[in-house]
Amino acid sequence: MSLSFERTQTVAILGGGPGGYEAAIAAAQLGAKVTLVERASVGGAAVITDVVPSKSLIATADAAVAISQAGDLGVQLFARGGDGRPLKPEVAINLAAVNKRLLSLARQQSDDMRATLVEAGVRIVSGHGRLEGDNAVVVSTGPGGVDFDRIEADTLVVSVGSSPRELPTAPPDGERILTWTQLYDMKSLPEHLIVVGSGVTGAEFAGAYMNLGARVTLVSSRDHVLPGEDPDAAALLERVFTRGGMQVLSKARAQTVQRSGDGVVVTLADGRTIEGSHCLMAVGSVPNTAGIGLEEAGIQMTESGHIRVNRVARTSVPNIYAAGDCTTFVPLASVASMQGRTAVFHALGDTVIPLERRRIAANIFTAPEIATVGFQQADIDSGLVDGVVHKLPLAANPRAKMMGVRDGFVKLFARQGSGTVLGGVIVAPRASELIYPIAIAVERRLTVDQVSRVFAVYPSLSGSITDAARAMHIVDRATEPEV
Structure with missing residues (x-):
């Protein structure tokens, strides 16, 4: 869909990470003329040095654990020695090969994102960019900062990400x-x-x-x-x-x-x-906001260097928006992407739903994974919300038993009286996938009774979600269909 404008709207985006990428795609879809400035590679640090390679490394670690623990499920791995006797092999990690693979995956993802932008008609400029006032980005495109490209635009989106925090008492040397x-x-x-x-x-x-x-x-x-x-x-x-x-x-x-x-x-x-x-x-990390003209453009910043934004990713300057880890919002790649889209929708007059922290699903990629959404235990314990809690150990789940899963649980939070789902925590293999139905329940304000009525496959780990909801049964006559 493209919106109808008296003239073609122009959008300039500084930073090609998840926020900048999604902003560029959304703006192009709405018919704007879009320029994306990126100093390294499309996808930014999230794709090149952070999310993609780190989660690929974790996937390799998960595979190593699955092999080493296969004996618990009756799977035995042997090799034959010279005398014909079985030898139990050791699990060995070729870290050089692992790192080569995951960096290759990151590069592939970056290339795919670049191709998608080009196909959408987005102009990509490689170089170091900075704001010039509230309507232009100046890009140093040549070695030594000699060549410049000036891009004027109606709307500017800043999505420059962050970098690892370095301590003077522990300077990194890149080796040890x-x-x-x-x-x-x-x-x-x-x-x-x-x-x-x-x-x-x-x-x-x-x-x-x-x-x-x-x-x-x-x-x-x-x-x-x-x-x-x-x-x-x-x-x-x-x-x-x-x-x-x-x-x-x-x-x-x-x-x-x-x-x-x-x-x-x-x-x-x-x-x-x-x-x-x-x-x-x-x-921790620090935002990459120093020396790119933000203060000169009148954008309000925090003492830590983060850009202050509202729920539609707008800064203190009306036509300048910001997305991702460089802002005061939640530092997640998924949030950066949503901020990028929301910023463009708002700037170009499309339908906008302001971001709400309580509806953001997050995941920690440990083994087991830890996924959360909505209000949490501390909110209920402190009295911030009047809620009830039910925790169901994953060890009671039949699929978990089949898989040899020992650690994990499903925890649901619901409002006292109405039973509206307020949030949840899942600790389990692939919790990042399992949290989605709870995120939907929080987004759509479903009750535990409504969640419990949804059929879950038997046996499945997701069955623990309906089991937990069923254990919190609260009859809500107002939602019962007429017979």
């Missing part, structure tokens, strides 16, 4: 002290990986490398891993980590990280030291 963008240069599995930071990024990589066979120590400055997430989910994951051989150091703040020969030494605030072969610094 690493950010998550530098992990993919390793040729062999680290002998002892120390992960500093127990948030989502730290937990995901710590779990992945543990499952690939590395010795892992996770340094957490908080009481437990994944602070801020569902406490039951965090506690379960920490038990899985410990059972798998990971050393989890709680309330342990890293003071310095230093290179020591062919290894690293991490010094904690209490004076303890940890020696390892490599150290991954997973201590």
